[in-house]
Amino acid sequence: MNKKQKKMLARIIISAVMLIVLHFIPVTGIAEFVLYFATYLIIGYDILKKAGKGILNRQIFDENFLMSVATLGAFILAIYEQSGDYVEGIAVMLFYQIGELFQSYAVGKSRKNISALMDIRPDYANLERDGKLQKVDPDEVEIGSIIVVQPGEKVPLDGIIKEGTSTLNTSALTGESMPRDAREGDEIISGCINMTGVLKVQTTKEFGESTVSKILELVENSSSRKSKSEDFISKFAKIYTPAVCYSALALAILPPLVQMIFLNVPAQWDVWVYRALTFLVISCPCALVISIPLSFFAGIGGASKEGVLIKGSNYLETLSRAKYVVFDKTGTLTQGVFEVSGVHHNEIENEKLLEYAALAECASSHPISKSLQKAYGKEIDRNRVTDIEEISGHGIVAKVDGETVAAGNSKLMKKLNIPYQDCHSVGTIIHMAINGTYAGHIVISDIIKLHSKEAVRELKHAGVEKTVMLTGDAKSVADQVAASLGIDEVYSDLLPADKVTKVEELLNLKQDSEKLAFVGDGINDAPVLTRADIGIAMGAMGSDAAIEAADVVLMDDDPMKIAKAIKISRKCIRIVYQNITLALVIKFACLGLGAIGIANMWFAIFADVGVMIIAVLNAIRALRVHNL
Known part of the structure; x- marks a missing residue:
């Protein structure tokens, strides 16, 4: 507990002890009122203060105003009836503060995970x-x-x-x-x-552009992006609270007037005012106002502990409705570690073909280029290479030792009008041509990640209806990878712009209630991550493009985290809907009972504080995500 929570606990204990003691002390009259009212002020002075500030700031209708009117009204009724029964007013405030303390502790518990993440901020x-x-x-x-x-x-840094x-x-x-x-x-x-x-x-990088700053900014801003459920609760509370205040006022005034004017019987003002005060206590929207944001906050905090950063509760809600999951292949389902698995030549030695390929690709940072240079195994002399021309989606043309070398896919060979040999090997095929003559091809294979197949299976268990893979690889390679992983659909030979087009086509096919998530490595997938309903960047440590473009950031390369992120979101949304249903059903049922006089003030305490505690307990279940 923090200092503020300990202070509140002390006030609760002191007030409870004073109530018990006063029950056994034979005091009456003004002394009785003073002692009970002092007990009331000990437990409720801060609520009265907040209600006063709200009135001065013209923001009257909130839970503090409702509690203040109801509890002070109970004191006034006790004086009016000369019953000396001040316990109800104090008890309502006491149990309300117990609920507030419980809620504060729950928020602190859910904040702990995000606070642990915030500890990554360096001091020096x-x-x-x-x-x-x-x-x-x-x-x-x-x-x-x-x-x-x-x-x-x-x-x-x-x-x-x-x-x-x-x-x-x-x-x-x-x-x-x-x-x-x-x-x-x-x-x-x-x-x-x-x-x-x-x-x-x-x-x-400067500190402001470093990974830790980007992540901290992401987490700090997550609470500002509200979900539709939170927006609904905010709008609901603004209409609901004034409505119940006016309803309580009408309940206190209209029935006695009807008794006097139309029924010609004595007005029972004390009975109807008591019912109105009970109605006010029951009507407090604490369970909704507190538990719904807490549920989302707990879900985001629990996810962050697992290395899943969700930029806001709106994205958490969208992720829970994901029915289509579209993967980029390289770096997402595969390791993005390319290795030369075969060299096939015509009239040139293997080593010479690799040498030409490595030199031609020396200016590229693409993983395939790096694998060619690694297979060559010697230091690259860039002075031997001139006139490098990279043709997007095709390959590279360059002069090596004065000879024109073309290295790329079949599209490059067609573009240069060079006859080439079809290859049925599984992997990425780099066709080579020297001085316009086909010289052979190099087979490069990517390694599938250890948990990719299990991750796709887990997505199906989580309720995802269709999985799709997009890749720039040849159809034979793409089909082989998709079949081995259990992917439903695969689209190959795609340029970066083609991936955006394909995602847009898939978006048009689905229903409005269904959402499409795109999973990429965040380096060259920013346009697609932005276009999808929900963009998930995977293995994004150090990738500015991922953190900026994606809605959900997975901080490591484990594809199992994708299914976990979806399961976390769905658990969180289930809890939110449970709390909304629980709070509204019980509230309106109790309001009806209070209006007709069946529910008294003690019943009202359960309807308010009891429902809030149940909802908060349910909300903090969103923190438990480890075993999902």
């Missing part, structure tokens, strides 16, 4: 100056500076390790407890914790 960065380490604000560190990260410290080896704790980012090894030349992102060795890191 170590700069080495004159042989000594100097702690500076991360905002003051310029790009290209060398910072020192000692064991136990947070990595303050993104960069490249220039010296040292260590293991990194990335659990705050990915939800995974397994540490990761890091060595010289590796990229390192802010927010990790250095566990063992001393690292010297050359920064590549």
